[in-house]
Amino acid sequence: MLVDDKIYLGTSDRPEYLWLKLANRHGLITGATGTGKTVTLQVLAEGFSAAGVPVFCADIKGDLSGIAAAGEPKEALVKRANDIGLGDEYRFTSSPTVFWDLFGTQGHPIRTTISEMGPLLLSRMLELNDTQEGVLNIAFRLADEEGLLLLDLKDLRALLTDIGQRSKEVSLRYGNVATATIGAIQRALLVLEEQGGEHFFGERALEVEDLMRRDRDGRGFVSVLAADELMRAPRLYSTFLLWLLSELFEALPEAGDLDRPKLVFFFDEAHLLFDDAPKALVDKVEQVVKLVRSKGVGVYFVTQNPADIPEPVLAQLGNRVQHALRAYTPREQKAVKAAAESFRPNPAFDTEQAITALGTGEALVSVLEDKGIPSVVGRTMIRPPSGQLGPLSPEQRREIMGRSPVVGLYDAVLDRESAFEVLARRAEERQLDEQRMKADAPVRRSTRQTPAEAAINSFARSVANQLGRSLVRGLLGSLSRRR
DSSP, X not given: OOOTTEEEEEEXXXXXXXXXXXXXXXXXXXXXXXXXXXXXXXXXXXXXXXXXXXXXXXXXXXXXXXXXXXXXXXXXXXXXXXXXXXXGGOOOOOXXXXXXXXXXXXXXXXXXXXXXXXXXXXXXXXXXXXXXXHHHHHHHHHHHHTTOOOOSHHHXXXXXXXXXXXXXXXXXXXXXXXXXXXXXXXXXHHHHHHTTGGGTBSBSOOOGGGGSOBOTTSOBOEEEEEOTTXXXXXXXXXXXXXXXXXXXXXXSOOOOSOSSOSEEEEEESTHHHHTTOOXXXXXXXXXXXXXXXXXXXXXXXXXXXXXXXXXXXXXXXXXXXXXXXXXXXHHHHHHHHHHHHTSOOOTTSOHHHXXXXXXXXXXXXXXXXXXXXXXXXXXXXXXXXXXXXXXXXXXXXHHHHHTOTTTTTSSSOBOOSOHHHHHHHHHHHHHHHHHHHHHTTTSOOOOSOOHHHHHHHHHHHHHHHHHHHHOOBOTTSOBOOOO
């Protein structure tokens, strides 16, 4: 029943498999709260890991951390394995796991820089309006042209303050920059800081290669992001995952057709990505999802209802697992009908009726088969996981972190010279110049530059402009790093 080129999901009237060679065609796991989505995610993550495919997933409730420990032969799990025909092939094993945490408490710190995040995603994170986003774009343009590194929040604050002091000059070059708008952005940065956002920005910045490791046995590491605390700031959570997805797209080379993905990325609570998202951002997400497939990355959205995903993105999700939905209201009934119509019908049962009658751990499954054609939907008993069901203890988590392949790489914060220090030095130099000018006031001096001064200033502008042109921003505005 277990085969090398497929992941066994469970049994309907036949074994249901996800083909590894089609796993980068993306997927969707949906269902109401408590119907088994997290267990299905764990089953898929374990299957990919065993097949040598690294996995990234967020642990919303803490339950998914158990994937790092072998499960126990509980009666219900063994019975489920026997009922679906898995029987003697069912094993209790752990998956190699790396824990990550934006706050650095339940996993290794995971960071990026302000420069690498880019203005589009940062505006989304800060919930800026169009005018404020325009000023933030000006700030990034100025930083790029003047060679100012924006590593953390204090760098961006310092730059915004500098722009406010140079507002006339900046407005002439790039358009109106109002002091009130800068103040609004500064307040949004304060809110982000209070949500814990300052932990996310800084160095050492995450290298995506560290999400794509394998152990000595060739199994893919499962990167688990602790997200229980992070979910208190849902916009930070969703924007972070979108940034990470865009980083994978920008960093990885074209892969062509592979026998299995390079990485599988699970986007849990995916509705948060699209809630109140402007059309321009949704269009960018659609484009990234469409193109990242060619980089060998499979993206699996996890949410309660397929209607949470915009239609252009939903159309790209070929592998689907639908747990039970409830239909108490007209809106819910319409959603159930739409979900049913997205499957290739099975003459053995009514798909729409089945969606509302599924039990916990049961799901409708349709996967891509030869030539990318969706399989006939099967009413499936999902297989039990091999890892522990439920969270690890804090002691278990610390022990696993202590032997992690990235231990020590990201734990210390680096703080090299960046915009904050450069702008502070400029302000000090301006203050000294003003003091010298006051002292020399009785002496009339020429305001014309000497030839040497003009040459130096021209050279400085040329270097800054060349640096600005050499910086490349990707599809979602994030800064491309040379790797």
